[in-house]
Amino acid sequence: DGGITQSPKYLFRKEGQNVTLSCEQNLNHDAMYWYRQDPGQGLRLIYYSQIVNDFQKGDIAEGYSVSREKKESFPLTVTSAQKNPTAFYLCASSTSTGGGYGYTFGSGTRLTVV
Amino acid sequence: GQNIDQPTEMTATEGAIVQINCTYQTSGFNGLFWYQQHAGEAPTFLSYNVLDGLEEKGRFSSFLSRSKGYSYLLLKELQMKDSASYLCAVESGSARQLTFGSGTQLTVLP
Numbered sequence: 487d488g489g490i491t492q493s494p495k496y497l498f499r500k501e502g503q504n505v506t507l508s509c510e511q512n513l514n515h516d517a518m519y520w521y522r523q524d525p526g527q528g529l530r531l532i533y534y535s536q537i538v539n540d541f542q543k544g545d546i547a548e549g550y551s552v553s554r555e556k557k558e559s560f561p562l563t564v565t566s567a568q569k570n571p572t573a574f575y576l577c578a579s580s581t582s583t584g585g586g587y588g589y590t591f592g593s594g595t596r597l598t599v600v
Numbered sequence: 601g602q603n604i605d606q607p608t609e610m611t612a613t614e615g616a617i618v619q620i621n622c623t624y625q626t627s628g629f630n631g632l633f634w635y636q637q638h639a640g641e642a643p644t645f646l647s648y649n650v651l652d653g654l655e656e657k658g659r660f661s662s663f664l665s666r667s668k669g670y671s672y673l674l675l676k677e678l679q680m681k682d683s684a685s686y687l688c689a690v691e692s693g694s695a696r697q698l699t700f701g702s703g704t705q706l707t708v709l710p
Contacts, residue, residue, distance in 0.1 A: 519697060526608075528687055528700035529643070536695055544697070576642060580696070589698065591642035 488513045492577050492592035498600050499564070499571065507562045507595045509577035515590070516581060518560035522546060523574040535560055564597065572599045602626045604701035606688050611707045612678055620673045620704045622688035630691040633698065634662050634673045637685045646673065646686075675706075683708045 490511040499505045509518065517536045521529035531544030535554040549568025554560055560579075564571045577592040603625040612618040624632070631650040635643035649655055649664035649671060661674040675682055688701040
């Protein structure tokens with residue numbers, strides 16, 4: 487079955503360390519997105535990519551980096567420059583024409599800084 | 601920029617009807633979505649409005665007025681399992697990404 491996989495489900499990081507969150511999809515979707523969610527809040531867009539080897543900053547890109555070397559993969563690196571990284575991270579993908587109507591979400595990664 | 605407002609919390613009784621409102625200000629509006637999200641899980645799609653009017657889907661209905669920048673989600677015959685956060689999201693721009701509101705936490709009481 488097609489879908490979008492995020493790993494790991496839970497991640498712990500020491501302060502000052504970089505950490506990479508994985509997002510893989512086998513839906514043949516062109517567009518991929520990373521969102522951050524804090525407790526009691528909605529989702530905020532970190533980065534998005536509409537095509538391989540291209541990506542755009544979202545509303546809260548500072549302290550994060552991404553790559554899109556393959557269509558199926560859109561890893562997110564949380565760098566030490568991100569001062570408050572503890573949050574729930576959601577990856578999503580959609581067709582190039584589907585927009586929000588074609589969104590598929592991963593199950594999320596909960597990152598905790600210890 | 602985008603601005604999406606919805607109430608933070610609502611409480612209703614099992615079997616009742618509840619209406620969750622959402623107001624938005626945006627440029628390049630493409631459509632409005634409602635998602636349901638249980639704690640620690642990914643959002644799940646409920647409804648999509650692109651034209652003015654009411655869209656009905658079983659116990660859930662969603663209304664849109666583009667001229668007023670207003671939408672609501674109507675939940676009928678509430679069940680305990682409907683306790684969740686309900687997210688209003690606006691799709692905009694050529695990249696068609698979604699901008700989410702902060703969510704409305706609905707608690708259904710017996």
